[in-house]
Amino acid sequence: SDNDSKEHNHLISSDTLIINLDHGDPTVYESFWSKMGEKCTLVIKGNDLMSYMSDMSRLCWFLEPELEEAIKSLHRVVGNAVVEDRYVVVGTGSTQLYQAVLYALTAPGGGDPVKVVCAAPYYSQYQAETDLLCSGLFKWGGDASAYDKDGAYIEVVTSPNNPDGHIREAVVKSRRGEGKVLYDLAYYWPQYTPITRPADFDIMYFTFSKSTGHAGSRIGWALVKDEEIARKMTRFIELSSIGVSKDSQIRAAKIMGTICDNYQDFESGNSESFFEFAHQLMAKRWKSLREVVEGSEAFSLPKYPKEYCLFHGEYTEAYPAYAWLKSSEGIEDCEKYLREHCKIVGRSGRRFGADPSFVRVSMLSREEAFEQFLKRLLSIKGIKNQN
């Protein structure tokens, strides 16, 4: 029958086809949102949200007021960022906000482009994003740990770090206060890492993609202390895209609102709370992965300290969005090895300014892909002979 044949194809494909875990595509959370039903369903009428403008009296005039409220409520519920006395600037994902910050922290006519640095291993796209238009304002400067020039620079601190999941602080020692720091907190959510304090930096940003898993909506937001910086970021987004999709802003507000309602409603059980669900799911995946990796001679994984999480109210481990696998001595190119032996596509350590013995593998795939990943890792025997 037709069903049998589909089933058959399915089995063939799941054993032999390439599994792409290169991107951090957060489809792992689909099952949760599917269960939430109508509470999360967004309805937009044909005549809704047609204007460019949201609220011209606000600094970020294309930010929907209900998204700003939802963002602030979510941070208050989670306790991962200070929202008081902050401007909220919305962007088309945190990617657009990254460039908006670089624009806001630099100025034309200031001589050489300001160097943008980040401690290795750093997010693989920073360099290409920074140098996209060969800007005269700023230029990628590589590993922050190796940076020892004089003059202005911008340091990007990604915490928890992408790719390796570690909590980070700025590493460049500013000699004359000429350094500026921006904090990419995309993964500072309680499913990935213990929330040890509300982040309280001058410039920090988050994304809908990694918090709730809605990557397709392309919504990011920055919390910015200084009015002039927030104003320049807004100007950048105006000139790059005349604002940010209002359909997605309203959707983000709705999804965030649902999460907050769950936590504020004492009547509801914990079973429907997003961050508990996501935390347990990530914990389960990491437990399974660590078992497989410990039984293998081919790979090792970073260790993360247990810390007291203010959100969960207990000591928790980190369960990062990526596995930062390191291959053992016999395997020089971990990405190549995984691709050739397991048909798993990860992202090479080289792309992150690190050694090719590292590979970054997404932990955020759909369940079937994750199970295949484990199964294929498990199937590697006698590594040293094979290589």
Next chain:
Amino acid sequence: SDNDSKEHNHLISSDTLIINLDHGDPTVYESFWSKMGEKCTLVIKGNDLMSYMSDMSRLCWFLEPELEEAIKSLHRVVGNAVVEDRYVVVGTGSTQLYQAVLYALTAPGGGDPVKVVCAAPYYSQYQAETDLLCSGLFKWGGDASAYDKDGAYIEVVTSPNNPDGHIREAVVKSRRGEGKVLYDLAYYWPQYTPITRPADFDIMYFTFSKSTGHAGSRIGWALVKDEEIARKMTRFIELSSIGVSKDSQIRAAKIMGTICDNYQDFESGNSESFFEFAHQLMAKRWKSLREVVEGSEAFSLPKYPKEYCLFHGEYTEAYPAYAWLKSSEGIEDCEKYLREHCKIVGRSGRRFGADPSFVRVSMLSREEAFEQFLKRLLSIKGIKNQN
């Protein structure tokens, strides 16, 4: 009562408050979409559209296939662009596509930045958008009519033109084929201008904002002949914003689909067809505006030739999205005059590389604002004495 007091405030404000017609905010079309009811209502479930990816087998991997189909259907129905053998690249509004094209048409290490030119009067934001990051790849070069340098350049042709509504062609004479041309066809729709032929350029783009009026969704699309250019544009959008809101893409597909269904369904009367509605509405506004302006000594308006419109099947005039008002001799600064005497905010001719005796005023406002605009113009008496 509360209602009386609201009504009272409303009357005060409509006579004395500033009316902002600076932006081309297309809220004029809200009334149409409001009447369309549920056919245009978009429903998005909590677990829909969560992935970054739409279709990895396509060149533009973040383009939703149903949007591509809707775009092609819409152009076929309207007859304003050739869609065969074209790549469709979606952008966060046509603003992002403009920059994606500049990126795609230039390359690092090629010496001086390529000059980007456009015949004056040109869209007021091109210069700021081009020079936003002080790119080493391209740089604003001003009025194309005055451009006579050797070497590579990019000419932007906006047709119908923003601000003045005229149909345009490229004006720079390329000496050694070093010039590249991009066509901004945001206003090449049958409510604004006669559709005399399907546009058949190598690089052309359109926007949801000005076609159907859904500016808040930030959806634009380019039709691109050359694979390599489409690939580079896609790469630019990947590095700027990792794609384009899927919520808005699906909404655009739905709205466009509704328009196409109306035209393909012979049973339905013309009364519900978007472009007829929009054309009649623009015709009515232009008729009223021309009457007021002809009765005044202060201003004049451009004239547009009647041409045979393939879409409407008759000779039609242009009814541009903006009134490009020119003040008479006694008034040097048209924008200032309008602001001070009518409390109408337009955009000065200076911003478009033109004379300050011009001002651009949006024709796309809500009905009340448009009526106030006419009423206030009408109230100007004895211009020469007042100035």
